[in-house]
Amino acid sequence: xxxxxxxxxxxxxxxxxxxxxxxxxxxxxxxxxxxxxxxxxxxxxxxxxxxxxxxxxxxxxxxxxxxxxxxxxxxxxxxxxxxxxxxxxxxx
Amino acid sequence: xxxxxxxxxxxxxxxxxxxxxxxxxxxxxxxxxxxxxxxxxxxxxxxxxxxxxxxxxxxxxxxxxxxxxxxxxxxxxxxxxxxxxxxxxxxxxxxxxxxxxxxxxxxxxxxxxxxxxxxxxxxxxxxxxxxxxxxxxxxxxxxxxxxxxxxxxxxxxxxxxxxxxxxxxxxxxxxxxxxxxxxxxxxxxxxxxxxxxxxxxxxxxxxxxxxxxxxxxxxxxxxxxxxxxxxxxxxxxxxxxxxxxxxxxxxxxxxxxxxxxxxxxxxxxxxxxxxxxxxxxxxxxxx
Numbered sequence: 001x002x003x004x005x006x007x008x009x010x011x012x013x014x015x016x017x018x019x020x021x022x023x024x025x026x027x028x029x030x031x032x033x034x035x036x037x038x039x040x041x042x043x044x045x046x047x048x049x050x051x052x053x054x055x056x057x058x059x060x061x062x063x064x065x066x067x068x069x070x071x072x073x074x075x076x077x078x079x080x081x082x083x084x085x086x087x088x089x090x091x092x
Numbered sequence: 093x094x095x096x097x098x099x100x101x102x103x104x105x106x107x108x109x110x111x112x113x114x115x116x117x118x119x120x121x122x123x124x125x126x127x128x129x130x131x132x133x134x135x136x137x138x139x140x141x142x143x144x145x146x147x148x149x150x151x152x153x154x155x156x157x158x159x160x161x162x163x164x165x166x167x168x169x170x171x172x173x174x175x176x177x178x179x180x181x182x183x184x185x186x187x188x189x190x191x192x193x194x195x196x197x198x199x200x201x202x203x204x205x206x207x208x209x210x211x212x213x214x215x216x217x218x219x220x221x222x223x224x225x226x227x228x229x230x231x232x233x234x235x236x237x238x239x240x241x242x243x244x245x246x247x248x249x250x251x252x253x254x255x256x257x258x259x260x261x262x263x264x265x266x267x268x269x270x271x272x273x274x275x276x277x278x279x280x281x282x283x284x285x286x287x288x289x290x291x292x293x294x295x296x297x298x299x300x301x302x303x304x305x306x307x308x309x310x311x312x313x314x315x316x317x318x319x320x321x322x323x324x325x326x327x328x329x330x331x332x333x334x335x336x337x338x339x340x341x342x343x344x345x346x347x348x349x350x351x352x353x354x355x356x357x358x359x360x361x362x363x364x365x366x367x368x369x370x371x372x373x374x375x376x377x378x379x
Contacts, residue, residue, distance in 0.1 A: 033250065075218065081303060
């Protein structure tokens with residue numbers, strides 16, 4: 001199944017914890033059954049991190065990114081390391 | 093490199109944790125020489141998605157428990173879980189084979205489906221705010237495998253839905269267990285308050301050194317990519333902000349594909365790069 005930009009807002013809201021429980025479950029069921037959708041979820045997630053690192057998120061999105069997306073220790077650790085790496089690339 | 097004549101899938105569990113497993117698809121030629129190995133372990137995290145630089149990060153080894161330490165359940169911290177709490181169950185090779193057979197009759201495809209399923213499970217738990225997504229993914233897989241061994245029927249046409257259902261149960265137990273374990277810092281005595289731990293600090297410093305070494309290995313892997321793939325990746329990540337977005341549009345136009353298709357293509361390249369890096373790390377681990 002092909003996926004397009006129309007699904008990006010829904011996926012972004014999922015990643016930022018803005019969906020209701022029912023919407024979350026429905027979307028999760030979808031990506032468990034659809035490998036292409038899962039791949040697109042990862043793409044949107046990568047874009048989200050990139051936009052955060054570049055200061056491109058709106059205020060609400062940034063707040064939810066920091067409050068919800070980064071509540072996972074693993075994600076926080078990775079973003080910190082990516083940030084450090086980007087900083088060293090800029091300096092180096 | 094010769095194409096495989098037979099393929100083996102096997103399971104390895106270390107004595108450190110019950111949840112650590114390796115599902116390897118080994119392509120073997122007639123002389124039993126290993127041609128290629130794909131390994132999925134808890135070491136390999138699911139985050140193929142953060143950014144190009146984070147490819148290295150996703151391959152970082154997870155901190156393992158000390159050898160000999162008990163293997164707690166990922167959900168409740170004890171060795172038993174939920175309604176099956178009387179007996180600690182560990183994945184066996186037979187159970188794992190049964191699980192793979194249920195995913196696909198072809199071993200290669202079953203291995204791929206298993207790896208993808210595990211990534212989906214870990215992503216699900218991560219998106220739900222769990223602190224140990226990989227372990228909870230393994231816990232889910234263990235439960236399904238156990239049910240299969242015990243004769244429970246999984247609808248063959250939609251095993252993913254079944255896994256998702258089990259994952260939701262694991263999540264619920266995790267959340268209930270986490271809620272029970274919450275306590276206020278004010279309730280702790282001064283001696284119990286969090287403090288700087290020199291042993292932990294040293295471990296973190298070692299981990300940082302490891303990151304740096306693995307970055308070098310990533311660069312090695314990049315060099316080994318076909319030039320067209322390497323150039324595509326580098327061009328994709330060139331520039332910053334608006335310039336980068338514009339660059340991607342131009343790149344997609346040059347390739348005659350949509351930006352979305354370009355992103356998926358790059359995602360797959362990164363995935364291949366991550367596997368290559370994993371192989372390199374595994375080789376070095378054997379030396």
